[in-house]
Amino acid sequence: MSQPLEELREQLDGINHELLKLLNKRAEIVRSIGEIKDKQGVPKFDPVRERAMLEELTRQNPGPFKDAEVKHIFKEIFKASLNLQEEDHKQQLLVSRKKQPENTVIDVLGTPVGGGSQVMIAGPCSVESYEQLRTVASALKDAGVKVMRGGAFKPRTSPYDFQGLGIEGLKMLKEVAAEFGLATISEIVHPAHIELAEQYIDVIQIGARNMQNFELLKAAGEANIPVLLKRGIAATLEEFVHAAEYIAVNGNSRVMLIERGIRTYEKWTRNTLDISAVPLLKQETHLPVLVDVSHSTGRKDILLPCAKAALAAGADGIMVEVHPEPQVALSDAAQQLNIPQFQELWEGIRLSGLFKEA
Numbered sequence: 001m002s003q004p005l006e007e008l009r010e011q012l013d014g015i016n017h018e019l020l021k022l023l024n025k026r027a028e029i030v031r032s033i034g035e036i037k038d039k040q041g042v043p044k045f046d047p048v049r050e051r052a053m054l055e056e057l058t059r060q061n062p063g064p065f066k067d068a069e070v071k072h073i074f075k076e077i078f079k080a081s082l083n084l085q086e087e088d089h090k091q092q093l094l095v096s097r098k099k100q101p102e103n104t105v106i107d108v109l110g111t112p113v114g115g116g117s118q119v120m121i122a123g124p125c126s127v128e129s130y131e132q133l134r135t136v137a138s139a140l141k142d143a144g145v146k147v148m149r150g151g152a153f154k155p156r157t158s159p160y161d162f163q164g165l166g167i168e169g170l171k172m173l174k175e176v177a178a179e180f181g182l183a184t185i186s187e188i189v190h191p192a193h194i195e196l197a198e199q200y201i202d203v204i205q206i207g208a209r210n211m212q213n214f215e216l217l218k219a220a221g222e223a224n225i226p227v228l229l230k231r232g233i234a235a236t237l238e239e240f241v242h243a244a245e246y247i248a249v250n251g252n253s254r255v256m257l258i259e260r261g262i263r264t265y266e267k268w269t270r271n272t273l274d275i276s277a278v279p280l281l282k283q284e285t286h287l288p289v290l291v292d293v294s295h296s297t298g299r300k301d302i303l304l305p306c307a308k309a310a311l312a313a314g315a316d317g318i319m320v321e322v323h324p325e326p327q328v329a330l331s332d333a334a335q336q337l338n339i340p341q342f343q344e345l346w347e348g349i350r351l352s353g354l355f356k357e358a
């Protein structure tokens with residue numbers, strides 16, 4: 001006579017508890033293996049190992065589960081194991097929100113970035129002359145903007161394009177910024193210039209094309225000033241976060257992330273502004289997250305809705321390119337705003353109610 005239903009279910013409950021204990025015991029071993037892999041710097045996923053286990057399990061499978069069902073069940077266990085290893089890995093990242101739940105707030109010459117207020121960073125794509133820089137700095141000062149960007153070292157697609165004024169450009173930034181009481185951000189492209197840069201600017205920018213220039217990232221980690229790290233033109237967010245980790249793990253925790261658009265098939269914009277990057281980076285890291293509406297769009301006519309979208313998505317700041325005469329700019333002429341256009345954009349942003357000034 002078959003056992004009563006309740007008795008059979010009691011047996012299942014017992015087996016469920018045994019399985020639960022074994023699965024969690026297995027999970028602890030998986031975590032230990034994950035730690036070993038982290039130390040060895042090897043990938044978590046090991047398809048060879050997984051395939052070998054599945055072959056062994058189906059060889060040993062007495063049924064009644066079919067081999068396909070056994071494989072499906074264990075593939076789910078392997079997937080859960082990998083997730084556990086990845087979560088543990090994220091927990092280890094210095095930039096991870098799991099490691100540090102509270103926001104990192106970075107002081108940029110008295111302007112807090114990442115602390116709940118937003119920052120506007122504006123300025124020319126390239127520093128071209130004292131006059132050009134002073135004209136922009138004066139307009140930014142009058143507009144209440146506190147942080148000015150200006151490129152001195154310009155990574156350009158073509159070697160025949162304007163490469164920037166180099167150290168001279170940094171000197172101009174320092175002098176004009178002091179004159180107008182602005183903080184400055186400029187891109188540094190070589191590790192050897194990091195220490196030098198600290199004499200002239202307040203924030204080192206690492207450009208999109210250098211997001212995985214690991215020697216530059218390591219050097220920026222040794223800098224004593226904040227770093228603004230641009231997302232690579234085709235970088236995944238995981239790569240972006242790990243690039244920031246390079247800077248943090250080398251000693252510099254003052255890292256700001258900036259979404260500047262990613263390369264897609266879209267032709268109506270220079271890049272595609274990945275708005276989803278803002279909430280994801282805010283969720284996964286404790287770092288300030290800004291959005292560069294100029295480089296992401298490569299246009300002038302859609303900056304206000306893009307800036308609003310970025311702020312609504314949680315961005316800690318906006319970056320915009322501004323030039324006295326964009327039509328004769330030595331770089332990025334198509335996307336730079338002239339001063340009246342910037343003033344109009346800035347007014348629109350402030351009127352949106354989405355921008356909380358420090």
Ligand SMILES: C=C(O[C@@H]1C=C(C(=O)O)C=C[C@H]1O)C(=O)O
Pocket residue numbers: 029030033034044045046047049050077078079081082
């Ligand atoms: C545990 C490991 O890491 C991963 C998880 C596995 C598992 O759950 O058994 C197997 C291989 C890897 O994809 C391992 O490499 O052994």
